[in-house]
Amino acid sequence: MIKLETTIADEAFNPKRAHQYKLSILVGIDSFSYLVLGIEDKSLLFKQFSGISTTDFSKLQGEQIHDIFNADRLLKLSYGEVKIAFSSREQLFCSQSYVRPCSQGNLSKTRCPY
Numbered sequence: 614m615i616k617l618e619t620t621i622a623d624e625a626f627n628p629k630r631a632h633q634y635k636l637s638i639l640v641g642i643d644s645f646s647y648l649v650l651g652i653e654d655k656s657l658l659f660k661q662f663s664g665i666s667t668t669d670f671s672k673l674q675g676e677q678i679h680d681i682f683n684a685d686r687l688l689k690l691s692y693g694e695v696k697i698a699f700s701s702r703e704q705l706f707c708s709q710s711y712v713r714p715c716s717q718g719n720l721s722k723t724r725c726p727y
Contacts, residue, residue, distance in 0.1 A: 614664050615645075615662055615663075615664045615665060615677055615680065615681060616662065616663050616664045617660065617661075617662055618661045618662060618663045619646075619659065619660065619661040620658075620659070620660050621656075621658070621659040621660075622657070622658050622659075623651075623655070623656065623657045623658065625651065625655070625657060626649065626651070626657040626658045628687065628690055630651075631649075631690035631691055631692050631693070632691055632692070632693050633651070633652065633693055634649050634650060634651055634657065634692050634693055634694075635649070635650040635654070635692065635693065635694045635695070635696065636648075636649055636650075636688075636692040636694070636695045636696070637649075637650065637695075637696045637697075637698075638695070638696070638697040638698070639697075639698050639700075640674075640678060640697070640698070640699045640700070641665075641700050642700060643663065643664070643665050643666075644661065644662060644663050644665060645661075645662045645665055645677075645678055645681055646659070646660060646661040646662065647659070647660055647688065649687075649692070658687065660685070660687075662681055665677050665678070
């Protein structure tokens with residue numbers, strides 16, 4: 614069962630300014646976390662989730678992460694830049710720099726330049 618473990622929010626965080634912020638996402642073997650950075654890379658928001666299944670990394674974990682995105686309205690905001698890292702027992706993928714999502718905010722349609 615997925616559980617929100619940690620939420621740390623700075624009072625300066627304003628969802629209406631998401632287009633000015635950077636979103637950093639880390640998908641771990643059994644966890645999911647994200648960090649929102651503001652101007653001058655100041656940490657504004659951090660959330661960490663646990664309880665992500667490791668039995669079927671490719672299918673079940675993907676569904677659980679999808680559920681987190683659907684449930685957390687702050688992940689649905691249109692951030693100015695997004696950086697994501699995935700780790701598994703076999704490999705680590707990390708974008709080398711922030712990539713800009715397409716105008717609809719859909720990362721799946723964003724081409725990675727690397």
